[in-house]
Amino acid sequence: MNGIRGAQLVSALKSPNQAAQFTSSQWSALIACARAANLAGLLAERVRSAAIPMPADAARHLDAILQLGRRQTQSVLWEVHGLQRALAPLNIPVVLLKGAAYAVSGHPVSRGRLFGDIDILVPREVLGDVEIRLMVAGWMSAKSTPYDQRYYRTWMHELPPMVNVRRGTVLDVHHTILPLTSRHRPDARHIIEAAQALPGLPAIRVPRPEHLLIHSIVHLLHEGELHNGLRDLFDIDGLLRAGALETDFWPRVIDAAHTLDLTAPVFFGLHLVHQVIGSEIPAPALAALQPASGAQRPSRSLTWLYRQAVRPESEAAESLLATAARLAIYVRAHWLRMPPHLLACHLAHKSMMRLKKNEPAAEGRA
Amino acid sequence: MRIRSPFSAVSAHLETFYPDALASGRRAEPFTDFDIRIIRGAGLRRWLRPQAHFMLDHIDPFLPLPADQAAPLFEWGLNWCLASRPLGYLVMHGAVVASDGDALVMPGFPGAGKSTLCAALTFVEGWRLLSDELTILDPESDKLLPNPRPISLKNESIDIVARFPGVSLGPRYEDTRKGTISHAAPPAASRIAAAQHARCRWVVFPRFIASSPPFCDEISRAEAFARIAEQSFNRDRMGETGFRALCAMLDGAHCFDIGYDSTDAALTMVRDITGQ
Numbered sequence: 001m002n003g004i005r006g007a008q009l010v011s012a013l014k015s016p017n018q019a020a021q022f023t024s025s026q027w028s029a030l031i032a033c034a035r036a037a038n039l040a041g042l043l044a045e046r047v048r049s050a051a052i053p054m055p056a057d058a059a060r061h062l063d064a065i066l067q068l069g070r071r072q073t074q075s076v077l078w079e080v081h082g083l084q085r086a087l088a089p090l091n092i093p094v095v096l097l098k099g100a101a102y103a104v105s106g107h108p109v110s111r112g113r114l115f116g117d118i119d120i121l122v123p124r125e126v127l128g129d130v131e132i133r134l135m136v137a138g139w140m141s142a143k144s145t146p147y148d149q150r151y152y153r154t155w156m157h158e159l160p161p162m163v164n165v166r167r168g169t170v171l172d173v174h175h176t177i178l179p180l181t182s183r184h185r186p187d188a189r190h191i192i193e194a195a196q197a198l199p200g201l202p203a204i205r206v207p208r209p210e211h212l213l214i215h216s217i218v219h220l221l222h223e224g225e226l227h228n229g230l231r232d233l234f235d236i237d238g239l240l241r242a243g244a245l246e247t248d249f250w251p252r253v254i255d256a257a258h259t260l261d262l263t264a265p266v267f268f269g270l271h272l273v274h275q276v277i278g279s280e281i282p283a284p285a286l287a288a289l290q291p292a293s294g295a296q297r298p299s300r301s302l303t304w305l306y307r308q309a310v311r312p313e314s315e316a317a318e319s320l321l322a323t324a325a326r327l328a329i330y331v332r333a334h335w336l337r338m339p340p341h342l343l344a345c346h347l348a349h350k351s352m353m354r355l356k357k358n359e360p361a362a363e364g365r366a
Numbered sequence: 367m368r369i370r371s372p373f374s375a376v377s378a379h380l381e382t383f384y385p386d387a388l389a390s391g392r393r394a395e396p397f398t399d400f401d402i403r404i405i406r407g408a409g410l411r412r413w414l415r416p417q418a419h420f421m422l423d424h425i426d427p428f429l430p431l432p433a434d435q436a437a438p439l440f441e442w443g444l445n446w447c448l449a450s451r452p453l454g455y456l457v458m459h460g461a462v463v464a465s466d467g468d469a470l471v472m473p474g475f476p477g478a479g480k481s482t483l484c485a486a487l488t489f490v491e492g493w494r495l496l497s498d499e500l501t502i503l504d505p506e507s508d509k510l511l512p513n514p515r516p517i518s519l520k521n522e523s524i525d526i527v528a529r530f531p532g533v534s535l536g537p538r539y540e541d542t543r544k545g546t547i548s549h550a551a552p553p554a555a556s557r558i559a560a561a562q563h564a565r566c567r568w569v570v571f572p573r574f575i576a577s578s579p580p581f582c583d584e585i586s587r588a589e590a591f592a593r594i595a596e597q598s599f600n601r602d603r604m605g606e607t608g609f610r611a612l613c614a615m616l617d618g619a620h621c622f623d624i625g626y627d628s629t630d631a632a633l634t635m636v637r638d639i640t641g642q
Contacts, residue, residue, distance in 0.1 A: 028398040032423060057397035064452035071605035317424040 037312035045112030086137035186260035217269030224333025229310030449599035463493035479574030505611035516549035590621035
């Protein structure tokens with residue numbers, strides 16, 4: 001059985017017609033690779049909409065993944081109605097981010113996309129009220145150690161993840177889009193104020209298309225965890241394709257990147273998505289985002305690191321290069337998130353905790 | 367399926383219990399539903415206290431087990447694969463046997479004795495084994511899919527089942543997390559008929575209760591629904607499709623609660639219920 005590499009997966013997703021000639025074993029390799037990249041839903045969506053003929057076994061897997069996606073979308077809608085009920089009395093805008101925003105607004109990116117957590121963004125000054133209302137509605141903080149609580153509350157851009165006690169769903173409550181300690185300090189008020197209302201959900205908002213795009217890029221470049229890296233790039237690709245249907249989309253992206261003080265990551269993110277999956281970015285838009293100082297082109301080594309690191313899990317797990325690239329990006333992301341002294345303390349604390357956790361675990365397993 | 371392992375116990379297990387699958391798998395270049403590896407642990411532990419890890423693709427979903435349990439680890443792991451990977455089927459915990467196209471489903475509460483009863487129906491009464499562990503329902507046809515794999519027997523039930531006619535047991539694995547376990551090979555007739563789906567006609571919730579008078583109570587479909595739903599691995603992920611499939615499965619079924627203190631008593635009750 002031949003493996004399918006990440007590059008072939010990207011190519012099959014861009015032009016699903018290629019798969020029409022695939023044998024059964026090629027189909028299973030393609031689906032395995034897509035599954036490892038968390039892109040099986042998108043693959044299913046694309047080969048099904050292009051009406052590509054396939055063996056019954058492949059259809060069974062792909063249709064089951066689409067069915068799971070529909071079920072997840074339904075669950076998210078249910079949770080969002082719950083959030084509407086829980087938070088409406090506060091009379092504040094509750095902005096959905098990422099997967100929940102795509103699903104609830106019926107964005108094309110949501111088609112075939114599987115997701116885990118629900119992310120919301122609320123004004124920082126009402127964070128305390130939001131947390132209490134959510135606790136009353138059955139959401140409990142999942143991080144219990146005092147250090148974790150402090151880490152999130154003092155330094156991060158979100159509360160510690162909250163878990164619904166009945167359904168086990170996870171909610172991330174953000175008050176801005178980057179850690180408070182990071183180099184860039186975007187003011188999330190711009191995103192919240194411009195966000196659009198949804199029919200039947202008066203408290204709930206969805207960010208403007210340019211903000212969805214920018215947030216997706218910033219999330220990919222600052223998160224440091226790249227297990228879903230390729231999926232995130234396909235999100236970005238879908239967001240900019242759908243966004244570009246509005247004629248003033250690119251000027252708005254440029255404006256928003258400047259207003260949020262995020263031109264550098266947006267510039268690099270657009271360059272990356274062009275490099276990895278060939279998304280079309282208008283040259284004037286790239287030029288307008290180019291950092292004024294120094295570098296005319298995006299860093300080649302950083303591009304190379306990301307190209308290695310976003311390979312699907314199946315490949316990355318067996319590649320030293322990908323592992324090293326992921327580590328480098330993890331360190332870089334933390335470097336961007338925190339000033340050096342804080343980073344040193346945080347990493348020291350985390351490794352101490354890991355040592356302590358491992359000792360009894362190793363005993364218990366032996 | 368693709369299975370790779372350095373453990374000879376795993377290949378012996380496959381040769382004993384899956385002869386047809388091995389033969390057909392070597393011929394074609396087929397679609398791979400599950401790419402499984404049972405591998406050795408890394409590092410010093412490999413020599414001091416050898417362990418077996420179950421891997422599905424690059425995922426390692428379980429804690430490793432001692433190396434001498436590599437074969438049972440494969441069976442548990444494959445159950446997990448069938449229950450967790452989206453395949454479009456509603457998967458529940460329960461034994462299924464059939465006579466012609468009519469299936470008897472026995473949802474499993476741990477320790478209720480369903481594996482022993484399932485083995486008795488298969489070997490003593492001649493029912494066709496669909497599965498002793500997984501009830502797999504196809505929402506497209508509302509039919510149950512066979513998965514005739516070795517019956518997993520625990521502790522005292524091993525000796526009981528060993529006395530049934532035509533039973534061939536594999537090795538005994540001591541000190542597993544479920545106690546001593548052993549596998550009974552499914553009858554050849556059940557393996558050969560693995561492509562024949564069956565419709566659920568009876569649902570029986572078996573309960574072995576030592577020194578208690580036997581009882582058999584017909585229960586409502588609604589009650590059976592609630593109790594089976596608890597035993598489903600993926601009902602939530604299957605959403606409305608799963609809900610409708612389970613309703614459709616029960617539409618044509620009679621449901622019973624039975625209690626017994628001997629396998630013979632249970633078989634008599636099943637005969638009365640099914641007329642078989």
